Amino acid sequence: MDYTFNAIEAKWRQLWQERKTYQVTEDTTKPKFYVLDMFPYPSGAGLHVGHPLGYIASDIFARYKRLKGFNVLHPMGYDSFGLPAEQYAIQTGQHPAITTKENIARYRQQLDLMGFSFDWDREVRTSDPSYYKWTQWIFKQLFDAYYDLTLDKATPIAALISTFEKEGNLNVQAVHECQQHFDAPTWLAFSSAEKEAVLQQYRMAYLAESWVNWCPALGTVLANDEIVNGVSERGGHPVEQKRMMQWSMRIKAYAERLLEGLDRIDWTDALKEQQRNWIGKSKGSSVQFAVKDTDLQIEVFTTRPDTIFGVSFMVLAPEHPFVAQICAANQKEEVAAYQQQAALKTERDRQADVKNITGAFTGAYALHPFTGQEIPIWIGDYVLASYGTGAVMAVPCGDQRDYDFATHFNLPIPNIFADKDISEAAYAEKDAVIANSDFLNGLDAKAAMEKAIAAIEAKGIGQGKTNYRLRDAVFSRQRYWGEPFPVYYQDGLPQLVADDLLPVTLPDVDAYLPTEDGEPPLARAAKEAWSCQLGERMEYNTMPGWAGSSWYFLRYMDPHNQETFADPQKLAYWNQVDLYIGGSEHATGHLLYARFWTKALYDLGFIHFDEPFAKLINQGMILGKSAIAYVGPDQKMYSLDMLPANKEGFREVRILIDLLNDDESIQLDALKAWQPQYANQEFVCNAEGKVLVKREVDKMSKRWYNVVTPDDLCEKYGADTLRMYEMFLGPLEQSKPWDTKGITGVHGFLKKYWRLFHLNGQFEVNDAQPSPAALKTLHKTIKKLTDDLERFSFNTGVSSFMICVNELTEQKCNNRHILEQLTILMAPYAPHICEEIWSQLQPEASSIFTAEYPVFDPSYLAESTFDYPVSFNGKMRYKATLDLSLSIEEVQAHILEKPETQKWLEGKTPKKVIVVHGKIVNIVL
């Protein structure tokens, strides 16, 4: 009987669905386990073989845990708001909801083909109103909260308002941007507009004018993590800095807790480092410098207060608000010109221009807080408006950028380090003894740091301070295909839409473009198109892509709840995600935002954990192997081995990899049929009449014509083969190029496994006592498999199955007990074939996934002898079989008597003999 994988897989896909085999409910009699995949954005291209890699791994683990007796939550859904569907809508006029629905259907079909054990009754879609209702609701909670520093947590804003009413904000310890100080009577006298203006500076979700990344090509603002190398992540368009009124999230309030939490979760060091780096904590001090002949104080942040006596000038960001006020009359023109030129540059230009030092002198001077010395104030674009205070005290002897600036503009470079040469470059190490620095002389950096901060604080001109690179996250987008805000405007003030009016659904519009006044697309919606119309107008912005993905793992716990985002008891039962598998590209986006929202929801008492993902694994990317052909100046396509030494005039073209034969030659007729430009292509073939191509590793993508889809492979080899092959490819975390060639090995293995049951053409197992050899093979495999799964080593797991089946085939094992146990072990990896075999072994069972996982018994592996490798000076020379009951001394005596030992000793007396019991013998000559 043949292994008819297509029929078997289709049969079980249907039966699992009918029997709801993977449906899960809360069950307090079992320990729970939550295995989560990063849900996909359903793009039009469908899945390629790289996408399911993580899903296969998580599916194997989820099935394994289920067999081990856990109640496993393993859901899937779609991150279905996003830019591609909207851009398709702009081009075609088709509503993004339709595109999205079609893409989801295709994704579902492909996912089903792979035989995943998702509980599809729990599916969520972020673009579904029943889902984004609760995204809007969470936004409301954040709008109605502020960060209380005394309690060190997000707290309902009502508490803050009540404090304002009693005592104003004079004693309030909170994360805010409010410059005003007021007492209770002043607060009470404020108009509602004034009150709201103040509250906006405290709210966790707030509306404020701030520096944002504006992408003119996309017509929207972007968060920092949506910008890669100075251009937009989507589309690669330039991005500029612009001051705009936007919704933001006060994630900065959580900077310290986001750092601290990393110590409590099981993520890779690389990923934790990336987040630490992004949060960018630095310790130092704020210092105020008085501007000569004015009342202004320029505040700077420095990580090196110990070098304060090395300050020889100051530099402000060109956008610094003081620039206009302090600028001397004779410098106005130069400064204005510089400001203008800096504003014209995009962030990318500024970055590309690091070596080009620019700046302008304002003509103003600051006074050194300790020496009273006059310090020239410059502006320069190496100082960023959005970091620290937008101003620096320049210490050229200790900072290379200050050094370069000083050198370029011929400013003094006083040396405050004893015995350090600064004639060529700044000395940035913190190990120099401080000199020429009044009360800091003779101190090392650490002591000087403490003393300097103390002196700064004593003078009342600053204080020890911690600064973070992390900035508040811009939360509004000028796009159509996103969550509408539950916000309207009354007297120009933002107001929340009442809970019973949620969700505010996405209104239909006539076009998916901004209006002529530059308003976002939602401004096009007719009044009646909105699900509710309040105040003067609704909010026209939509939420960013990361809004829905910041909490979806919570909704899976109770996806159909109409009363709340998830039932508290269910939240308490499922708790944290135990295992999260996904790509590392979300390190500073989704993974940070999800942690932030989790902490906020925890603070506000909605959930009982403050870290969402206890363990996280990043699967590596599967790369494609592009096929590159060479077209010569004569327009003929040359075989790789027919290329001249001088390839001048040749160009490389990528061709569809499906057009290749196994020997990497092109199917010429297929190429001609592929694209019109090749219809009459001429070739320069090699001696065998073939045109060979070069293979090169690229990202797997349609544009490189190197995509391999799971569909074709499932058709040809079956999902079980594909699942095991993807795992067999290498360690999960590693990136690796896809090569379909090796798949035959895994497919052959499954056939071999199948043959164990079908020796005589039909299904047959014997019920005799298993042989000791078979038991040993089995238990060796149980141990290896379990160890491998616990450390997520799926590739070695597949090898172990191969070894096991090879050994059982050799032993001609057809024993029921052995084969049943093996089948359970293999079921997580190859669910269809194992389920089919199980239905033969246990016809009354509904599914193999209700079976019990085999238990390892070490007694079957017990050995009485051991083949000692005998090495001389660490080099293995021969093996000696000895009884394991022998003592170390006895082993040594036996070994030394062996003729092989005498041969290798060459008459010498060993200096030393090392015996490790049951491991090795080493003789030192």
Add this chain to the structure above:
RNA sequence: GCGGAUGUGGUGAAAUUGGUAGACACGCCAGACUUAGGAUCUGGUGCCGAGAGGUGUGCGGGUUCGAGUCCCUCCAUCCGCACCA
């Protein structure tokens, strides 16, 4: 520049605590069966060497009876961040 990771056969890789380097598989070579099949089975396969043997985990050094594994220097590749004061 800073931070992280990785370097092992022709290829994907294994070696979990310092203890037989290359498991398992692809590919390749030889053979069997067979009225071509992309089927199955057997044997071989790190490199040098006829063999004995030598040699071998990016380079160089160190610790150790013993190093792919630990330490130091350097090199290469990949990823992240980057005028962050």
